[in-house]
Amino acid sequence: MKIRFQTILFFLIPQIILLSFPYVTGDLGFWVALGRDMIDQGRIVTHDTYSVLETMPMIYPSWGISILYGLIDKIGGLELLFIFHRLVFLLFQYLIYMKIKAAKLTDPKLSLVLLVSVIGASFYCDRPAMIPIIYFVLINDLIRTLTKKLSPKNLLSFLVIIILWTNTHGSVLFNYIYLLMIAAHDFSINQFKINKTNYVLLFILIFLAT
Numbered sequence: 095m096k097i098r099f100q101t102i103l104f105f106l107i108p109q110i111i112l113l114s115f116p117y118v119t120g121d122l123g124f125w126v127a128l129g130r131d132m133i134d135q136g137r138i139v140t141h142d143t144y145s146v147l148e149t150m151p152m153i154y155p156s157w158g159i160s161i162l163y164g165l166i167d168k169i170g171g172l173e174l175l176f177i178f179h180r181l182v183f184l185l186f187q188y189l190i191y192m193k194i195k196a197a198k199l200t201d202p203k204l205s206l207v208l209l210v211s212v213i214g215a216s217f218y219c220d221r222p223a224m225i226p227i228i229y230f231v232l233i234n235d236l237i238r239t240l241t242k243k244l245s246p247k248n249l250l251s252f253l254v255i256i257i258l259w260t261n262t263h264g265s266v267l268f269n270y271i272y273l274l275m276i277a278a279h280d281f282s283i284n285q286f287k288i289n290k291t292n293y294v295l296l297f298i299l300i301f302l303a304t
Contacts, residue, residue, distance in 0.1 A: 100205040101195075105187055107209060108216045112180050117172070117220050122163075125156075125222055126175070129164025132157065158261040159222050182228065183219045187212060189231040226263040229255050230272075237276060241292050249299070256303035266304050273297065 124144045132139050140151045154160065166174050190212065199205050218224045233255050240248055260266045277293050 098199055100199045100209075101191070103205070103209055104191060104199075104212060105184070108187065108213050109180065109184065111213065112183060112216055112219050117176060121222075122175070122220070125160050126163045126167045128154065128157075129160035129162065130167065131164075132161050133164045133168070155260070156222060156263050158258070159225060159263060162262075163222075179220050179224065182224050183216060186215070186224065186228055186231065189228065193231075222263055226259055226268075229259040229262075230268070233259075233269075237273060237296065240296060241276060241280065241289060244292060244295070249295075252296070253299055253303055256300055260304050266300065269300050270297070273300070 127144055128139060131143065138153055138157050140153055163175065166178055170177075194208060197204060197208075199208070215227075218227060233252065236248055236252055236255070240252060256266065256269060259269070273293065273296055
């Protein structure tokens with residue numbers, strides 16, 4: 095298989111940049127500490143111990159990623175968290191590449207735009223939001239397929255991804271916004287011919303997943 099020079103740059107340059115800089119996440123300590131508390135106590139913490147403001151007892155929306163951070167920190171400390179974030183971004187690069195590889199990457203202008211875009215996305219590498227972006231890439235084509243035709247397998251995949259998304263970052267509102275964007279796009283093209291039942295079902299599934 096022939097590997098294009100542009101493909102090498104697409105993967106290599108952002109990773110070189112990321113490996114050249116230390117952590118920049120200001121709230122990393124909070125995520126790790128909350129996760130370690132849940133691991134040590136053997137339960138989901140229902141009070142935000144590290145919040146600046148006093149809060150009512152609640153299940154923290156991103157408890158899942160906090161536990162993952164806590165486990166990684168216990169195993170390998172900050173160094174392993176550093177590597178973990180860059181591997182997550184590498185997975186993001188791969189998923190994006192699989193979507194764009196059919197494009198004419200030998201075009202200098204296009205390859206430059208794609209490279210600048212993925213370098214810009216690396217800004218999120220050390221943010222907990224990077225992991226939900228992985229879910230977003232996975233669910234993008236799935237939503238577009240389900241708005242056209244429903245299938246049990248795709249519906250189950252959609253539900254599982256939303257559940258994981260909700261419990262690792264709590265950004266489920268973005269799912270509603272994105273679904274509305276797709277609906278608006280379809281409506282602008284097909285007017286009233288869009289399958290409203292499918293959209294309503296996806297909205298209900300997002301609600302149930304949360």
